[in-house]
Amino acid sequence: MSKKVPAWQAVLRGLGPRGMALRIGAPVLALLISLGITMVLLRVTGADPVSSVQAMVDYGTTPNSVVDILNRATRYYLSAVAVAIGFRMALLNIGVDGQYRLAALLAAALAGALSLPAPFGQILTIVAAMVVGGLWAAIAGVLKVTRGVSEVLSTIMLNSIATGLIAYLLNPKRLAEMRPGSNNIATPQVPSSGRVGALNGALSAIGIDLPGRLYGLLPVAIVVGIVFWVVVNYTRFGFDLKVSGLAPGAAEASGVSAKKMIVVTMVTSGAIAGLIGMPELLGASYEYSLNFPAGLGFTGITVALLGRNHPLGIAFAAVLFAFLDQTSDVLQEVEVPKEIVGVMQGVVVLTVVIVYELVRRFEIRREQRAVAGELATGHDLARAGKGR
Template identity: 50%
Template structure:
């Protein structure tokens, strides 16, 4: 086996197997039927709209994880994806619901508005980091709290909100601004903006592998001092990386808003930003790895529902997710050391000859 391929694929495989084993033990202790439980998790995929729902969730997780991963490439921890996507989501919904434009142009404008807002929300911690040395973990978490307040304010009935029963939402985006999906009859509808995730994924790969910026990004991550010595402007890198990360974070809510909800409401799902961190870790910041991680995460999330249905505590899924992320980290380290040892031995042999 190609060693490079092995060191990329082996660790996640070990991690998944390990966490399945760990969860089996937990299940057995709690008195559940282990084979049946795992069987139900696998079998659910073929039922009803589950497969489509998993793909839809994965599309959203993918955007969130790429937003996080871009920062991770240069050791920049954008914990603020959560706040960036919420603020961007409501601004996009307000813009989309307040403007009438022809189709195609309308959703494009909404997408631009969302990216712009996400980037603007990320600009503040970026500037604080670049020019005042404020650690981005601290400032982005604070920005998340502010984002909650800002979102709540924008949703007020006397601002942009509209009360519907006990819920409050923005005005509905007219049909010209929505994006249809790929229908599978009773199997559900895949978000049209799944394509957005694909575009972002390809763009992310191109950025890393085919652009000077990507090279500088990775160089800054591997050794900031060497990067500085090589003439890379650290401040410029911080600000532009955060802006790109924020702009992509701004896209997170769009598949759901433009493809299904057509508005931003009180009950809009929270937590995608944090899921993105886990998925980026799982996918090792690699465009392909993240896609795998997003699908796995969405599958596990969805399994909670199937397990609840047969009376197995859904928390088992949370245990499994946590175990997978932890063991991926451990497994990569273990495989890296193994490779290192193998390399040393090989070099030793060559020298000995």
């Protein structure tokens, strides 16, 4: 046998140019196609596509925008990871939205009432948010395993219930207080000992100077991403999760308890959802008010889809969405309605989903051909094993 790695091995291991080309080529291709469609759309609305995109890029790369985009991306990222955990086992947690809002409200009320020395208040607040999010999601999980209620329906309904509950609790008679001089209602401010400082200081120490305030909890999103990746790929739990999603029958026969997995996955997803509001609460607003960012749970579904449930893919998707949202304002200056950004986001997601499916089918066909071909020409692990 020659020492050179045969081409078939390179292809199957994803080493060769073909494998790499597909892995990197598919998303690049999808983005190019959606950029093309976007250009056409801009043209149709009467704008000059090149200068519009140029304006978006120019505005999006100013230091102020970069900070805002990173802050937005942090929220999107946490939200998308919460959704992706469910997606991994074909569990659609539509309720991330309700889970994070309820968690943020209750955690804000707790943090506002606490006065603990530095790390403990923050940790307690974050843990409380994760517990609230997890418990709220657990309702849907328990309903599914005991009564067979579809998690899609129950989480949508739980979103409405969360909205009602928040409206009830965010009241001067209960958890909130009126802000003097405005119509806003908010929970008591988090004391300064319970806040998380901006990252700007740490970054300027290594030579990056940014204006504004970069969320101090941005690293939490990175840690969540890494933990997600490690759990999915390197742990038994991740394996069970993957098998349950791909082949529920095989999972059951292999000893995975479907009910346990559903509840555990929902709780985990809800706990991550609880984190979504934390960077804003502890790093910027210090209170839960009527102005607290809403709807992040739904953006998360789209971002998870765009990022293919992969921690790195979701990171790119979160930044892309944040960039589009951030730069939508500048479009008005070139006389393009800012709502076109929503269309662009839709185009990106659809293109990515379609391109990936086509590539996947192409790959399956190629693999089957490769297997048949290699066996016919004698590359066979069974025979090679005996020869040795």
